[in-house]
Amino acid sequence: MAASVHSTAHGLIRPEPWLRAGGLLAIWLLLLILIVYPLLMLLSRAFFDDGQLSLQALLAAVTAAKNLRALGNSLLLAMMVGVAGTLVGLLFAFTVERVSGARRFSRLIDFFTFLPLISPPFTTSIAFVFSFGPRGLITYDLLGIKGVQVYGLTSTFAAETLTYFPIAYLALRPMLASISTGFEEAAFSLGGSRWHAFRTVTLPLVIPALANAFLLLFGCSLADFATPLILAGSDFSVLPTEAYLQITGMFDLKSGAILSLLLLVPAGLVFFAQERLVAGRSYVTVTGKAAVSAQHDSVSTAAGLALLGFCILMSALILYFYLLLFYASIVLAFGANHTLTLEHYRVIFSEGLPAIKDTLIIALVGMPLGGLYGIVVGYLVGRTTFMGRKAMELVSMLNYALPGTIVGIAYLLAFNDKPLALTGTATILIACYVFRYSPIGIRTTIALLQQIDRSMEEASQSLGASHLVTFRRVMLPLILPAFFAGLGVVFIRSMTAISATIFLVSINWTLITVKILENMTEVALGPAAAFSVFVIVVVVFVTSMLNVLLKRLTAPSLRVGRIGA
Amino acid sequence: MATASIEIRLAAISATFHHERRGDITAVRNLDLVVKPAEFLTLLGSSGCGKTTTLRMIAGFQKPSSGRIWFGGEDVTELAANQRDIGFVFQNYALFPHLSVFENVAYGLRVKRQDATLIESSVEAGLRQVGLQGMADRMINELSGGQQQRVALARAIAIKPRVLLFDEPLSNLDAQLRVLMRSEIVRLQKELAITTIYVTHDQEEAMAISDRIAIMDEGLIAQIGTAEELYQRPASRFVAGFLGSANLLRGTVIATGAGKTAIDILGHRWELSGDSPVTAGRQVDAVVRPEALTLAKQGSGLSGVVQRRTYFGDKAEYIVRVGEVAIQAIQWNPSLEDEFGAGQQVSLRLPSSNVQLLPA
């Protein structure tokens, strides 16, 4: 290439190392300001009192009976939800993948398991109270049971399992799909029952995925703030809700900080356990060819029918909850006055319009930022080598791994005063969402990159392209699905998250989810339900658009799964 | 853009890796190599010998731990791969799945921001050269293995590089296609007259296409030369055993001089033309190719017993036991009269010329 940059052995200024160094510096700066600094502020608030290291308050709080009880409750609940949710998810995944009659229903099941993932908070909780309470539609009106206690561990456990099992389903299904039924057939042909084949062949292969699903659900439950707020009642306290009440009720930032720390320990352990688990695994290669569906049942017909029936029942339950929600949004006063009305929708579009506008703006701005950030960091961490690469990967995951309550409190402490007073701005909300949810985009990018052979980049290089050009013309089109995944997640979460951002709303910027909570606590159920329905509709619409867009932009040979998963 | 072919020169090139568990590994040691302009040189060796590492260092994908590389007098050691003006054909083709055949081939030209009409004509010409005219609009996943290989080739030569590098490009193809493609590659290379370095572990392939072959072993070049030189005059036991099969018959030199040598081999006196690398009384290993041996029912030569006979149609392979030693012999175009069964006594007539003698 005599026409391009002339080469000399010495004194050659290559623009690329500078560009990369600049990019890395920018990312580190963002990470330090928006992830590390708030967490440090949180720690300092917990450990220090006016500049003096004081472990007294910390020790007192850590050993206080009520806090330990909250911790114990959180762990117990998380354990139960982890096990139950993984089991339900496994049953669903198994039914769809291995029961030949279920293929027909798989799209339906996909839709029903998708709903809880994109719903605003409290959806399940509200429906639960109305269905299973002392005057619940199911317990009282349908089954005639009186005096049922709906608040407490059981309800919270059931509601959380219902809300989070789709995550396990989505994590386990591709695993089951990728395990060729050939293994089971081989085992089967060697004698023994179908159950034996499943137990000795399929199950061991699925165990890492099961462990991963369990950890995912454990973490979700640990961090869940919304469901326990409604359903846990006063007898069953959990840490996120306690921390929230300490701060918002007792204006006790220090106690809130300390309680967050208590939550940090199990959350951190879960995160690291997942890292170890995932590191050893090899990712399923995307070949563009659809997985070969089971040619026959892996289970007996009776078992197959039972499984299918179970899945249909659960899906029906989910559908029922959403119908209930919709119904509550169109009647004047649920439980008292069942006149149909559009009044609540009028209210949310008039009085609630600022919240709707704010939320949409924040979501739509955060979306591209989150998507871009996800693939840039994913590429840097997953494809290039530089000092502190592992550190960058860990730090970028922090805000995602930690419960929202912790992140929200940390942001509140860090950005309320100088040097960076961001409270009251949209920036703090957008930053919170971007840095909390784009790790999913980062992870997806890294996973996709692992499936793209290095020779692709080398080929581009050999043809004269610089790193930047290679990234733009080769890597970017290939990791487009990861970009869209990042877009989708940030948007969905911006519309539906609450546990972190409840601390960050202000007079200038407020969110629909906070409005829902407000309406709930003021028992204006109509508007709460109307807002929820609105959010669900918008999210479904936007993710469908993204999916359509992704399909059109991706070469047929590169099709991957849908967004929102 | 290269117009005249250039020479490639490597001086004292070495590559050391640090492996997590195995510690420091030296893949290439202190290697010197000169590739003549427009020459087709093959690096041949089994896996782990360092041939691919060497190729990647020439390409610029890997930095040598020491040494320098020149392309036609220009020191390219410090240059990144995208500045060396190379064409690289990968083992797995590395075609861009999201681009069509046309766009793949045009890629390098687009990077150089060439004029669109020029690109169009270059790509069409390139596709014609590899026999893929009319396939410009196909997507990569619609092509067969052989077709993908051709696209990879077309893509590499479209930019008219000054160096062509091949990393075992045919190993993923079936046998027939391999034979077809390798002659295509040679034909193209001769037409374009681009200095080419080719890496393979397949010795038949190497011998069929190369001007010269460099046999590599443990990071060093064991011997470099034409196919004949390497086959007829292997410089070491390793090379002798690597290219084709060879019997290494150990014997003691009885006398040598005036272009003739006499060797005592397995109790038999063997006279052949050629000088001995060692003085009388010392031992040598004689490299005797199986096809150079003749079997007879009796006569002068080594007496032995047939251990095994394998019939291939065009040839018959024999393992003959002479004393403690098992000797391989090949009989081409065997006729029914020349059949020797297992257990039969035979006489192996040793060749009287064209035998490489290696110091023992």
Add this chain to the structure above:
Amino acid sequence: MSPSATDRFTARLSPKIDRRSIVFGALASPFVIARSHAAESLKAYSIWPENYARPMLEAFEKSTGIHVNFIRFSSGEALARLLAEKGNPQVDVLFGGPVETFTAGEEQGIFEAYTPPSAADLPKRFKSEKGQWTAIADDPLVFMTNSKFLAEHNLQPPASWDDLLNPAYKGMLQMADARTSGTAVTRIFSVLQVNNRNEDLAFAYMKKLRQNIQAYTKSGGGGTVPVGLGQAAGGIFFIVDALFTKQKGYDVQISFPKEGIGSAAECIALVKGNKSGAEARKLIDWATSPAMQSLLAPAKINFLPAHPKVAPDPDLAAVLKQAKIIEIDDKWAGENRKRIVDRWVAEVLNAG
């Protein structure tokens, strides 16, 4: 020639619009979208729920042309916010909310003293000694119970504090959590007052009551709909929330304990460090005067007006006829709020 997919996509858009301008446009939008403000405006935290605050503040805007940007927090949350923002105040006015929140705030020094003209007409309990806050309404506590539940269990509406200890109510009462709600604090101080400020007696009662609690709610009115629906049997609420529930059509009963029950003044205050002082003062003037309070009855908002010149809604007055409202020493309450709430959290909340 087949261009790449992304090129195809971009090509479809108008040549003038390229990817970059879309990105820049999206990033710039929050700063570009102008927030249209009325010429004059102020910011407030409202402890009153939206459906009470909004009509009042809209009337204010109609009358004065000043727009009020507000966000709703429960009393504990509002106090926490104001404290956290002490160094960098975000609002001008704290609108509505029980007096105990304001006395606590006064203690923490988050208000600026301002005495509106109407203050002269108000009795002592409706204004702060130092002019730190002024009352805009009065809100007695009531017992509210579900009619069906009473019928099923053959009970009369509770007429005494001890009636709530009836085992029939086990796990069926909902009332506010003192950590977040002023309703709860007022309730606790009512119990203290009924017991002549004997803390041990009061706490003993509350511990017993705990056995019957189904849930402590985040906000004062959080339990009203569950009681209305029959999910809970009853609770203790401010009259404004209880009557609102009844008005919506839920079948509930309102009753009062014969020993007496407290009432909390609903107040307004000027936040220290406010940015729109003139507008804020206008709001305080308006809210503390008959101008606002005469709008309560027509809007069916069941606060008792604080200003003596405004007559309460006749239906409201009728309900309160049988009530024995006892006075809580707000100053004492403000001084001891934190201690009492801490003790409640430790001994009552966590005892269950």
